[in-house]
Amino acid sequence: MKTAILILLAIAICFTVYAATDSRNGVWTAELNTDGTTLQMTVFRGRDQSERGRHNWNHTMGFELSLASLTGLSIADIKSTAANVNFTMTRPAGTMSFEGRFANGNGAGNFKFAPSEPFVHEMATLGYTDFKDDDLIVFATTDFAPQTVRDLRALGYQPTQKEIEEVAIFRINAPAIKEFNRLGFTNLTLRELVNLRVGNVDAAYVNGMRELGYTDISARKLANLAILGVTPTYVRELRAAGLGNLTPQETENLRVGNITREKIDAYKRLGFTLTAKELSDFGIHGVTPQNIQELRAMGYTNLTPHQLIEMRIFGVTPEFIRKMESSGYKAVPVDKLIKIKMSGADELVTGRR
Structure with missing residues (x-):
C-alpha cells in the first residue's frame, strides 16, 4: 500500500506546476477508510494570496469525506488497480473539481x-466580507453554511469574522451546543465550545469521565483534559497501577509527563513507589527507568526521588558525571554535583573553556 501511495504522490507532484498557478487550485491525496464509505482526503492548496506571488505548499487540510457526497466517483474506481478519475464535491461555499x-x-x-x-453574497448580508479563496476552501471542505451563523445568533452567539473559520473547522453548530447544554454545560463561550470540539469531547466522553467520579469539572478543565489525551481509559489505567482518587489536575499532570502504567510498574521494580506528584515530576523532567538504571550502574544506587528530579533540572547527567570522572573527580556525592552545576563551576572543574 505504501508503494501505491508513493506512486500516486509522485503523479500528484507532476501536477503542481499546473495546480499552483493560483490559490483556487491545488493537489489532493485520498485514502479509502476501513468503513468503505468514506475517504480521508488531504488537499494542498496553491499560492498563498498573502505571499505576493510566492508559492507556499504548507497550506494543507485533512478532512473526511462521504462517498455519497461526491459526484462522479464510484467505489469500483477507488478499489481498481488503476483508474483515471474526475469527480466533484458541491458545497454551499463552492464546488471542488478533482481529477487524478x-x-x-x-x-x-x-x-x-x-x-x-x-x-x-449571503455571508455579506450577515456582515462577513472580504473572504480569501483559502477561507472559502475551508468553508467548502467543512460543509459550512450561512444558516449556521443564523442558528448561532438565535442562541445568543455573535461570532466575529476571525471566529467564523474556527466555527466552520470545529463544526460549532446548534446541535452541538444543545448537546452540551443537555450534559449540563450551559452558557458556554465560543472559545470554550471550540476547545471542547478540539478535544473531541462528546456525550460518551463526558459520561465516561463522570462514571469515574469526575462529576464537577468545568468545561475549560474538561477540554484541557481531553486535548491532552486524558480519557476514561487512561484514568482506569492509572487506577489499575494503584493511583486512585486523583484530582483532575493530578491526572492532567500525569498525562503531561507521559506517565503510563508500564512506567509506574517499571519504577516500582526499581524500588520506587511514587506519589502522583512525584510521578508527574519524573515524567516532566525526564527521570526515566533507563536513566535511573544508568546512574545505578555508575555507583549512584541510593538516590531519592527528590535527588533524581534535581539532577535532571540542573543537568547532572551520566555524561556530566563521566566528564567529572575523566577530570579526576570520582564518586562525587550527588548533592555536591548538583551544587557544582548550580554554581556554574562545572566548566572549570571539567576543563571546558
Missing part, C-alpha cells in the same frame, strides 16, 4: 475550486 488517479484504495491528483457567489 486511484489505485487500490489510494488516490492523488489536482483540484480546482470555484467559489459560490450566492454564498459570498
Whole structure:
C-alpha cells in the first residue's frame, strides 16, 4: 500500500506546476477508510494570496469525506488497480473539481475550486466580507453554511469574522451546543465550545469521565483534559497501577509527563513507589527507568526521588558525571554535583573553556 501511495504522490507532484498557478487550485491525496464509505482526503492548496506571488505548499487540510457526497466517483474506481478519475464535491461555499488517479484504495491528483457567489453574497448580508479563496476552501471542505451563523445568533452567539473559520473547522453548530447544554454545560463561550470540539469531547466522553467520579469539572478543565489525551481509559489505567482518587489536575499532570502504567510498574521494580506528584515530576523532567538504571550502574544506587528530579533540572547527567570522572573527580556525592552545576563551576572543574 505504501508503494501505491508513493506512486500516486509522485503523479500528484507532476501536477503542481499546473495546480499552483493560483490559490483556487491545488493537489489532493485520498485514502479509502476501513468503513468503505468514506475517504480521508488531504488537499494542498496553491499560492498563498498573502505571499505576493510566492508559492507556499504548507497550506494543507485533512478532512473526511462521504462517498455519497461526491459526484462522479464510484467505489469500483477507488478499489481498481488503476483508474483515471474526475469527480466533484458541491458545497454551499463552492464546488471542488478533482481529477487524478486511484489505485487500490489510494488516490492523488489536482483540484480546482470555484467559489459560490450566492454564498459570498449571503455571508455579506450577515456582515462577513472580504473572504480569501483559502477561507472559502475551508468553508467548502467543512460543509459550512450561512444558516449556521443564523442558528448561532438565535442562541445568543455573535461570532466575529476571525471566529467564523474556527466555527466552520470545529463544526460549532446548534446541535452541538444543545448537546452540551443537555450534559449540563450551559452558557458556554465560543472559545470554550471550540476547545471542547478540539478535544473531541462528546456525550460518551463526558459520561465516561463522570462514571469515574469526575462529576464537577468545568468545561475549560474538561477540554484541557481531553486535548491532552486524558480519557476514561487512561484514568482506569492509572487506577489499575494503584493511583486512585486523583484530582483532575493530578491526572492532567500525569498525562503531561507521559506517565503510563508500564512506567509506574517499571519504577516500582526499581524500588520506587511514587506519589502522583512525584510521578508527574519524573515524567516532566525526564527521570526515566533507563536513566535511573544508568546512574545505578555508575555507583549512584541510593538516590531519592527528590535527588533524581534535581539532577535532571540542573543537568547532572551520566555524561556530566563521566566528564567529572575523566577530570579526576570520582564518586562525587550527588548533592555536591548538583551544587557544582548550580554554581556554574562545572566548566572549570571539567576543563571546558
